[in-house]
Amino acid sequence: MTHSDIKSRSTYPTILAIESSCDETSAAVIQGGKVRSNIISSQLDHAEYGGVIPELASRLHQQQIVRVVEKALSEAEVSKHDLDAVGFTRGPGLLGALLVGTCFAKSFALGLGKPLVDVNHMQAHVLANFLQEQPPEFPFLCLTVSGGHTQLVLVKDYLDMELMGETIDDAAGEAFDKAAKIMGLPYPGGPEIDKLAKQGDPKFLKFPRPDVGPYDFSFSGLKTSLLYKLKDGVKADSHFLDDHMADICASYQGAIVSVLLDKMKKAAQDAGVKHLAIAGGVSANSELRLRFQQMCNEQHWKAHIPDFQYCTDNAAMIAISAHFQFQAGKFADLDVTPFTRGGL
Ligand code: KG4
Ligand code: ZN
Numbered sequence: 279m280t281h282s283d284i285k286s287r288s289t290y291p292t293i294l295a296i297e298s299s300c301d302e303t304s305a306a307v308i309q310g311g312k313v314r315s316n317i318i319s320s321q322l323d324h325a326e327y328g329g330v331i332p333e334l335a336s337r338l339h340q341q342q343i344v345r346v347v348e349k350a351l352s353e354a355e356v357s358k359h360d361l362d363a364v365g366f367t368r369g370p371g372l373l374g375a376l377l378v379g380t381c382f383a384k385s386f387a388l389g390l391g392k393p394l395v396d397v398n399h400m401q402a403h404v405l406a407n408f409l410q411e412q413p414p415e416f417p418f419l420c421l422t423v424s425g426g427h428t429q430l431v432l433v434k435d436y437l438d439m440e441l442m443g444e445t446i447d448d449a450a451g452e453a454f455d456k457a458a459k460i461m462g463l464p465y466p467g468g469p470e471i472d473k474l475a476k477q478g479d480p481k482f483l484k485f486p487r488p489d490v491g492p493y494d495f496s497f498s499g500l501k502t503s504l505l506y507k508l509k510d511g512v513k514a515d516s517h518f519l520d521d522h523m524a525d526i527c528a529s530y531q532g533a534i535v536s537v538l539l540d541k542m543k544k545a546a547q548d549a550g551v552k553h554l555a556i557a558g559g560v561s562a563n564s565e566l567r568l569r570f571q572q573m574c575n576e577q578h579w580k581a582h583i584p585d586f587q588y589c590t591d592n593a594a595m596i597a598i599s600a601h602f603q604f605q606a607g608k609f610a611d612l613d614v615t616p617f618t619r620g621g622l
Contacts, residue, residue, distance in 0.1 A: 295597035298379030299371025306593035307354035314354035336374030365600025369617035376616035396610035406595035424558035425451035443493025453497035478528030485533035555582035
């Protein structure tokens with residue numbers, strides 16, 4: 279069967295998708311663009327090391343992938359023989375982790391005689407917005423903020439995206455995670471800082487604004503500035519950190535959110551878009567979600583925020599991307615290989 283036969287066979291494709299780029303082993307089934315199952319197995323084992331250990335991530339993916347895929351199929355009440363295609367995350371991500379998902383998807387598709395669809399993880403974060411009841415209208419601007427990336431993306435169509443700006447050093451999620459480590463909070467730091475910041479005073483500490491391109495970001499200076507402020511604070515008062523943890527978190531989080539939204543506002547005004555979206559793990563942040571919505575209300579823009587479960591890494595976003603690629607007739611060959619770095 280040729281790929282064009284497959285395409286004409288179904289405008290309501292049933293697709294199994296696999297995500298294994300970092301520390302979540304996930305599989306999802308999507309039917310006609312609607313999620314039927316989305317199983318996520320998070321690798322909690324990394325917490326004791328304060329960050330993701332690549333080799334450990336690969337081994338845990340290997341241990342979990344069969345169970346996760348079986349569960350995704352059974353929860354969706356779909357037989358593997360009824361699938362129209364198998365999608366998988368090709369990159370960017372950790373090489374060993376990606377290889378587990380890639381090899382599994384290839385073998386599974388080959389064994390079943392189904393076509394293979396390779397998905398870009400960063401595009402998939404953006405397309406997670408199409409899992410919502412009211413998806414964005416093209417063109418729209420998406421701020422993708424994850425543990426490895428911070429991007430401002432002009433989205434012209436499902437598979438036509440232009441990178442307007444990105445971080446020149448640390449990603450926003452990394453800024454959260456590294457700060458949490460400095461303060462002795464558990465990994466991943468983003469949700470911890472988010473929780474503590476709720477009780478804190480955001481004006482307690484002031485952070486510098488890096489001078490980079492209009493749509494670019496830099497977070498490494500922020501983290502260094504935090505380190506020095508904590509050192510000075512503790513030198514003057516040994517209880518500084520314990521007494522002011524919530525205030526420090528609120529100030530630091532506020533500084534990250536302000537930079538993200540100011541750049542996004544400028545990019546949206548310059549691009550003349552009316553629909554804005556956020557995506558990626560950091561879009562789970564409560565302050566970012568609130569202030570993003572407020573900014574859009576003030577500017578009369580339509581704000582789009584994926585459901586919580588579709589913000590951090592998940593296979594449903596890989597599945598919706600594979601769905602659009604399937605409809606566009608974009609399939610991968612069996613010799614496709616993972617890529618670890620790169621934008622969209
Ligand atoms: O998209 P994601 O799950 O994985 C990558 O592709 O990197 O993003 C993970 C990142 C981590 O840095 C984590 O700390 C951050 O998302 N994160 C948050 C929150 N929830 C997850 N950051 C701030 N506030 C949160 N509530
Ligand atoms: Zn991600």
